[in-house]
Amino acid sequence: MDDLKGRLVSRALGEGFVACRVCKPSDVPDMPERLRAFIEAGYHGQMGWMADRMAWRGDPSALWPQARSVIMLAESYAPEYDPTAVLELPEKAAVSVYAQGRDYHDIVKKRLKRLARWLIEQEACEVKVFVDTAPVPEKALGQAAGLGWQGKHTNLVSRDWGNWAFLGAIFTTLELPVDAAEADHCGSCRSCLEACPTDAFPAPYRLDARRCISYLTIEHKGPVDLELRGKMGNRIYGCDDCLAACPWNKFAVAASDMRYHGGVGAPDLAELATLDDATFRTRFSGSPIKRIGRDRFIRNVLYAIGNSGLAKLAPVAKSLADDPDPAVADAARWAMGCLTAK
Structure with a gap:
């Protein structure tokens, strides 16, 4: 063997x-x-x-x-x-690297x-x-x-x-020769833990998914806790902060399949907010983003709009304040409040 x-x-x-x-x-x-x-x-x-x-x-x-x-x-x-560069562009949407293609x-x-x-x-x-x-x-x-x-x-x-x-x-069912398990080489490094915007790690090697932006934008249904919305920034699908912070990425190997990259990029939040169910499905056909559905996606976009600090996006949020989906409508009203607060 x-x-x-x-x-x-x-x-x-x-x-x-x-x-x-x-x-x-x-x-x-x-x-x-x-x-x-x-x-x-x-x-x-x-x-x-x-x-x-x-x-x-x-x-x-x-x-x-x-x-x-x-x-x-x-x-x-x-x-x-640098997947974190988009976090400095408040008009743009940040989409996790793995969902770009x-x-x-x-x-x-x-x-x-x-x-x-x-x-x-x-x-x-x-x-x-x-x-x-x-x-x-x-x-x-x-x-x-x-x-x-x-x-x-x-x-x-x-x-x-x-x-x-x-x-x-x-x-x-084959009995193949096994390899030795890998040892932990994190040492005293805490880069990934300190990079998390929502403090989702109660301790090293322990993740509280309820505070993880990847979970909140993809798995969590309904409104996100008020405490966490402001910490999500412009991340609308997933989060790469802890991954990007790892020093071992200096040895990263280039992706062998270019289909993982390109396609989504960093689109304008205002443009994404206009997507209805049909246009959402068409735009993200073949993408992992499609599985969360239009409503959850637009909810995330509205949180990003609320976090943008850009008053010019307030009308975009207002246009969704009466959306049929309760979580979308709630997110729209929250975003309006953030952008019109004195």
Whole structure:
């Protein structure tokens, strides 16, 4: 199997992945307790699906008992620009780097399927592929397989490619040689923790999603707490602050697929606020942004407008004050109050 694994790694790199490592489904024994503590603290917020499938999410071997190995892969989407520069442009919308282009689920899954088909051709086996589409603890498995370690911001970090990477997994019935788990190399660094605009980290390696801008703009339904709205700035979909702050990004590897970049950019907030459901769906077809729907998206845009400090955007907010969606109407009135306050 050593020869097969060597050829597998070469094939994976040829597909565009920056790293390929192997672990066993049972190599994350502390995951159930970590997940239980996260849920009991209420850090998952409205993400009820995390609590609903705790047995699978906490124990990968329960997801598919026949699996003997987990092939973990990383694909870089590192930006070639400073993703925090847009935060200084109040008229513009800040969109997370990972959502700038085509939906990564589609791109990575196709690569995984090609690699899985190749593996089956080499050795009779069964496979299942996952890209953030099932209760699989990708980051924990990534550390167990040696791709990197879960940093203080809870994302996977590598000394070879930083922290701008999508993770994918191939579960297989093959018994492949495993790699050594990666050690933690964060040291005393607190850059990611200090960069968070909403203080979403109650402690290093612990994230309270209820305060995370990525969660608030993507997963959270309804109005956002008043305390947090002003801290969201012009971020309308996701947040890259903790990722961008990581010093290990000096080793970031350029994205192998240009479809991850371009397309969205930093559009004008005033223009985005005019989107109705049809134009929203058309504009963001094929983008991960589409999944949050027009209402949540416009809610986020209005929070950004309220945070802009630009009185000229007050009429834009006013035009949405009677929107059929209660959260949008509430956000519009809040934005108007922010921009007209003496």
